[in-house]
Amino acid sequence: MDPRVETFFEEAALWPEELSALRAILREMGLEECWKWRAPCYTFRGGNVATLWGFREACTLSFFKGVLLRDPEGVLVPPGQNSRSARVMKFTSLDEIGAGRRQIEDFVAQSIANEKAGRKVDLPPDDFDLPEELSERLEADPDLVAAWDRLTPGRRRGWVLHVGQAKQSATRQARIDKAAPKILAGKGMHDR
Structure with missing residues (x-):
């Protein structure tokens, strides 16, 4: 076991009892516990199932493929x-x-069944346009465009959203400048 998992629960400042209770349930269900994305992650046969987070307003149990779960009461939210x-x-x-x-x-149990069946979330292709500044930068830099094309669709989406949410062109350009080394390294916005 990764010692960072134990440290997470020992040092949780927000919702420590609630996080520990959720952890106990997940472990009782036969999921493997590991450390990913700076949080405890629960997997089944190598497939990501769930993760725990403590936020100011609540602690959350997040299901990676939550859109595949039957939820007649509507308790799961994006x-x-x-x-x-x-x-x-x-x-x-x-x-x-x-x-x-x-x-x-x-x-x-549904998540485990989905992993056993090899179910994947069928995501439609992204329907967003690249921000003008990003498009121009990619056209001007062959190394950057090659690295961009190697990124996963999710990583590209993250960068487009991050850059595109800036209101001013100068801010979008600054975000692109800061992002370029990570893109060249094949990383997404949240990768270290």
């Missing part, structure tokens, strides 16, 4: 406006976790 695959459950007390335990176990 973690952000640009989320296409992940869905989260939010908790603010141990009582909520206790009351939602059957749902959690059902979602984990």
Whole structure:
């Protein structure tokens, strides 16, 4: 086991009891615990199933392929406006976790079944346009365009959203300047 996982739970400043309770459920369901993206991650046969996070407003249990889960009560929500695959459950007390335990176990069981079946989220192709500044930069730099083409679709999407959300052209250009070395290294916005 990665010692960073234990440190995460020992040093959790927000929702420590709730995070530990969710951890216990996930481990009881037979998921493997590892460390990815600066958080505990739970996998089945190498496939990412869930991760835990503690935020100011709630602790969350995030399912990587949450859009594939049957959720008749609508408790799973996208973690952000640009989320296409992940869905989260939010908790603010141990009582909520206790009351939602059957749902959690059902979602984990569905996720395991999806991994066994090899199900993937069928994401439609991105329908966004490159920000003008990014398009111009790619046209002017053959090394950057080659690196861009090697990025995964998700990494390209992340960069386009990051650059495109800036309101001013100068800010978009500054973001591209800062991003270029990471793109050349084959990294996405959140990669270290």
